[in-house]
Amino acid sequence: MPGFLDTDIKFLKGVGATRAKTLASELEIATFRDLLFNFPFRHIDRSRFYTIGELSGDDLPALQIKGRFISFSKEGEGAKQRLSGIFSDGRKLMECVWFSKIQYIAGSLKTGVDYVIFGKPNLFRNAYSMVHPEVEAYDPSKPPTGFRGVYSVTETMRKKGFTTRLMQNLVSNLFANTGYATVEETLPEEIVRWCSLMPLRDALRQMHFPDNAHALRKATERMKFEELFYVEAHILRFSMERGSRIPGYVFRTIGEKFNGFYFNVLPFELTGAQKRVLKEIRADMKTGRQMNRLLQGDVGSGKTMVAFMSMLMAVDNGCQGALMAPTEILATQHYETLCGWAAPIGVRVELLTGSTRAAKRKEIHAALESGDIDIIVGTHALIEDTVVFRRLGLAVIDEQHRFGVAQRARMWRKNSVAPHVLVMTATPIPRTLAMTVYGDLEVSVIDELPPGRKPVTTLLRYDTNRHEVDRLIGSQLREGRQVYIVYPLIEENEKLELKSLEEGYKRTCETFPSYRVCFVHGRMKPAEKDHQMDLFVRGEARIMVATTVIEVGVNVPNASVMVIENAERFGLSQLHQLRGRVGRGADQSYCILMGKVKAAAETKKRLSIMTETTDGFLISEADMKIRGPGDMEGTQQSGLAFNLRVADLARDGQILSKAREVALSVLRGNPGLLAPGCTATEASPGDPSPIPLTARSAAIVASELKVRFARSEDWSRIS
Ligand code: ADP
Ligand code: MG
Secondary structure, rough: OOOOOEEEEEHHOOOOOHHHHHHHHHHOOEEHHHOOOOOOEEEEEEEEEEEEHHOOOOOOEEEEEEEEEEEEEEEEEEHEEEEEEEEOOOOEEEEEEEEOOHHHHHHHHHHHHOEEEEEEOOOOOOOOEEEEEEEEOOOOOOOOOOEEOOOOOHHHHHHOOOOOOHHHHHHHHHHHHHHHOOOOOOOOOHHHOOOOOHHHHHHHHHOOOOOOOHHHHHHHHHHHHHHHHHHHHHHHHHHHHHHHHHHHHOOOOHHHHHHHHHHHOOOOOOHHHHHHHHOOOOOHHHOOOOOEEEEEEEEOOHHHHHHHHHHHHHHOOOOOOEEOOOOHHHHHHHHHHHHHHHHHHOEEEEEOOOOOOOHHHHHHHHHHHHHHHHHHEHHHHHHHHOOOOEEEEEEEEEEEEOHHHHHHHHHOOOOOOOOEEEEEEEOOOOOHHHHHHHHOOOOEOOOOOOOOOOOOOOEEEEEHHHHHHHHEEEEEHHHOOEEEEEEEEOOOHHHHHHHHHHHHHHHHHHOOOOOOOEEOOOOHHHHHHHHHHHHHOOOOOOEEEEEEEOOOOOOOEEEEEEOOOOOOOHHHHHHHHOOOOOOOOOOOOOOEEEOOOOHHHHHHHHHHHHHHHOOOHHHHHHHHHHHHHHHHHHHHHHHHOOOOOOOOOOOEEEEEHHHHHHHHHHHHHOHHHHHOOOOOOOOOOOOOOOOOHHHHHHHHHHHHHHHHOOOOHHHHHHH
């Protein structure tokens, strides 16, 4: 007999076979557990009347307030007209606002009459207001209906009679079932106690039917903690292995090549951030453990130089370095840059890509194996099994989000001793997220741009400003500069995408007839694409019209204008990445976001963040708040191997840190929980102290990990 939680949902009072089918097909609710963990997406609090003075915080549930309107006024004209009502609870005032049905509402509401208003209070400039509150006459005989959840109900469900009320009833039947008392705690009781968490059975009840706002907060915190605790434990139980079991080369000396370069060749002063990061890398490479480090730095922050100088450390210690880029064009650019730096100090650099000729390829393979090549730059061609290194000491991977984790792992296995790994990315992932996504990767940040860069001037413009934009492009072209014009990739409608792109291309050719325009999009054959890109890189084409397939990291310092069409279709982080393609020289550059005049105020506000800051971290954080981390470019491909149901990485940084700390303590106290074949690293002074669990508690953790991550064990091993 299945336990309570695993009982088929059709056996719940009020469900039956037909409704069970609907629940399964619409919300994937098949068991009691599924229903229990199908939390409300918001709450309404009709348990009592609130006063305006007691409201606090900016994430309040919808709630009710008793009082009177003291005045009404209409503001604005035509479509923008709104009705404002000043509502008093006898002590304080709050504004209520209506944007539609204004005449009707103004006609039906009166001042000086007792009403109950119900809605979600919004906090703006230290004052609360309600938009389109429900208003009803105060009826002292009407009992409060409580604090309830609101559930998502799909259109199909609605047609079959499902409502939020029905969902509430079903959940309530679940709690009324005597079997509910058998639901067991899924966290060790030591942790529940130690972190003052709400026990599971209470928390579940409070999630659906909170007693009050405080209880709901505690319940939510418990559910989030649990979710993040297991994610962290899962990552750590594999990665604690790395420090102790994967030895790395020890690079003892800073030698002749590094110093020769630093004192005689380095064409500029390193920024403070570059120096700091190089020190961090140097410290890692001395420990005897394999380094696994993520280097984040905004576009143009000078990551390539850090990579190169780190590879010199390898070369000085009798090892080789490899720099792997996601595309041929990028690899070629890196190769050319590195040759310029390496030649004066007698370091041999070669390039290996898919289009390297067979004879040359053979020669390179041999020279890598013999150790004649110090640094190899390339694409995926580097990870083929035929490529053998004499002693690969450091593998640098540029623009990581194009490489799968599996490919990274193949890079490691090239030696008997795993090379140090440095992953470079311009995608500014907030630290809390990086920690969760990459687990044990150490993170270094270059948070400073080389001096003398002029920040890119960012403008938000509309179709009605087209001529102004054309004038700006024209004047930059006359000064000899190059221009990108980028269109969004509309996956769900590729035909439309191609059409607007082609029209844009045509229009551009007509507007600037004396300049060569190149054209790049995703449906092109790779060879044609490369050819078009190359025209631009070499400066033959002065304008590039493209979809976002344009390569990350391509460096054309002469490009000074980036026009982004239909900018509202892009995420902020993506806009930031695109903007980074310009502003690489010393002259003034421009990024022009083309928006729709009619776009919603919210969209305009979102885009205007771009005109206000060039700080990639701020932008990424704003982006995560707006869109949620699941959408973030870079995290998708790098594979968050888990779905978060209640926690939100953008907001729950504190809970995440706590969860990680506790997970670490638990694993330290219970080595039996480590993944098979893994042993714990020695504790360092800053580590949290171990929490030994009872056998029963350890069994809970082991079984939860197994259930939750049944399918992602491989991922962890190589991440
Ligand atoms: P990214 O971090 O985007 O990969 P790059 O490594 O391509 O940036 O560097 C962008 C440009 O800045 C390059 O032309 C590089 O030579 C230059 N650069 C890097 N570091 C410095 C520095 N400390 N001072 C001046 N210019 C620098
Ligand atoms: Mg780069």
